[in-house]
Amino acid sequence: MDSLNLILCAVAAAALDICILVLIITAYREKKSTKKNWHQVSNDMELAEQDKTYELGCDEVLIGRHASADIRLPDLSVSRYHAMLTVANGVWTIKDIGSKSGIFVNGELTRETILHENDMIKLGNRRLLFRKRRDPRVR
Amino acid sequence: MYANPVAYVFSCIFVLIAHFAMLTNIWFNGNYTEVRDVAVLGAAVIILDIAYFAVILAFKQISYALDFLLILIIGMSVIFQSCFGKVGFDVKHYTTCIVCLAACKAGYMLCRDHKLLQDKKLYIYGAIGVMVLITLVFTSAENMWIEIGSFTLQPSEFIKPLFVLACATSIADQQKKHKILIFNVVYENIALFCIMAVICLVQVKSHDYGSLPTFLSIYAVGFLLRICYPKAKFSKKKLFGVIAVLVVFLLIGLKYAPDYVQHRLHVDIWSDKTGDGYQQSQALIGIANGGWFGVGPGKGFLVNVFAFDNDIVFATISEEWGLLYALMMVLAIIIIASVPLINPTRSYFHGSMSACVCAAFIVQMALNIFGSCNLIPFTGVTIPFISTGGSSLLVSGLMIGMLMAGQSPVFKEHKQKKQEDPEPAWRWKE
Secondary structure: OOHHHHHHHHHHHHHHHHHHHHHHHHHHHHHHHHHHHHHHHOOOEEEEOOOOEEEOOOOEEEEEOOOOOOEEOOOOOOOOOOEEEEEEOOEEEEEEOOOOOOEEEOOEEEOEEEOOOOEEEEEOOEEEEEEEOOOOOOO | OOOOHHHHHHHHHHHHHHHHHHHHHHHHHOOOOOHHHHHHHHHHHHHHHHHHHHHHOOOOOOOOHHHHHHHHHHHHHHHHHHHOOOOOOOHHHHHHHHHHHHHHHHHHHHHOOHHHHHHOHHHHHHHHHHHHHHHHHHOOOOOOOEEEOOEEEOHHHHHHHHHHHHHHHHHHHOOOOEEEOOEEEOHHHHHHHHHHHHHHHHHHHOOOOOOHHHHHHHHHHHHHHHHHOOOOOOOHHHHHHHHHHHHHHHHHHHHOOOHHHHHHHHOOOOOOOOOOOHHHHHHHHHHHHHOOOOOOOOOOOHHHOOOOOOOOHHHHHHHHHOHHHHHHHHHHHHHHHHHHHHOOOOOHHHHHHHHHHHHHHHHHHHHHHHHHOOOOOOOOOOOOOOOOOHHHHHHHHHHHHHHHHHHOOOOOOOOOOOOOOOOOOOOOOO
16 A cells, blocks of 8 residues: 555544544433523422532432432431332322331321422431422522 | 424534535545446435424424434435445435434334333333244354345344333332342342343354353443442442453353364454454554544445445445544434433433433444454444445434433333332331
């Protein structure tokens, strides 16, 4: 293969390389729009405690004391696997998954209920507020 | 409408440029008798690209990165396969690639709504049973394919996406434990293990040992994800116990494997160049002959070796196009498998499905490439999207559709199911 053809071959390989790079950048750009879409699906909600907020980043969020729980509440009054939050059509539902102390939503004991904005959830001794997500930069 | 129109336009342009650069390489360095051959191939690839760019807009997806990567690799596949031996448009492979693209969209439509699939879980188990029966009845150790006219189908390939779905659907039921004697068991885990055992037995009966690692990798990934799933309660002791049992079974399997398998495991390809080591020795010579930039499209000698376009396709590409191109092809497939890492899925179902699909792609590719290079025993599995074979391409398309479903999922509640509420042992009073 002469040098001109070799250069041509290298250029073709470089074009393929650049294309792959551009597609990786596209995937990164899509990450933002996917996040935005998820905020629409999840109705842009979050759980908040006194000084902490918990992002609801998945369609099934497990709350409990165990290290494998999505939202970990290290408190002996909270069961290892206490409650499950699920979302469908933008509506969040909380479900008791066999806890000992139960779930209280706005003071009422419940096994499964649909959550609304500003509902107060009590799991053992912990109180969580179900609210609209706030931008951390805004005080 | 797609949220990133600029990214869409740029991606389309760069995919076209990449394919155009490859076609230009054929124009200057390829082995062809008439310019028309290159022109027809070029037109076919560019038309397929543009048609797919238009078609994907009809599907309301959040992410299109996988579509662009898929059309890039499919275009590369058409160009590679059309150039082996001599440049000429490979109509059969082109048609199969179109079927692969259609299968991809079908896979996406099928898997984007995981709640619907979880409700139809029994149908998935049934489909696996039917495919296993077809494999048992219609195939044998001598012939693993079913011939329908001029087309051949490998039924065991179709078990792969179904098995991935079975692994993914079982993950949601990890919290439903049932007490049998003194053990707390999850029925889905037992069902999945039984399915795995049946598939392995069928593969062994069909002498399709190459597919075994792919199925095992899918199961291993599904199993590991179930351990990570909350409330799986799988202790480290149990995990080490399972690994130890697997290692013991593997050693027993290797010890009592049939003679021809033993021979293939220990064959010295250079002293048996005309026997069992023929394909691998020729593949290594081909890779060395090609160097970094190859001898030129259509100018290789590996086309004279059996299964040059599927089992040793990595070596054939390395010889004609160069190791650089072959490595970039591998990179493109790895990036396809890595997209769920860039943009994580939003449900356990899609997460486990994506992980199982990636495991299948990576293991298949590794078996083919390392087998060609004599780093592991030669198995004869295909490289997804690149090797010829209708069943392989169709299944690869379906599986990438599953990855796309994980990137653009739908969260809908279809029907309210009456479920039994868990009874706590005791409650505190408010």
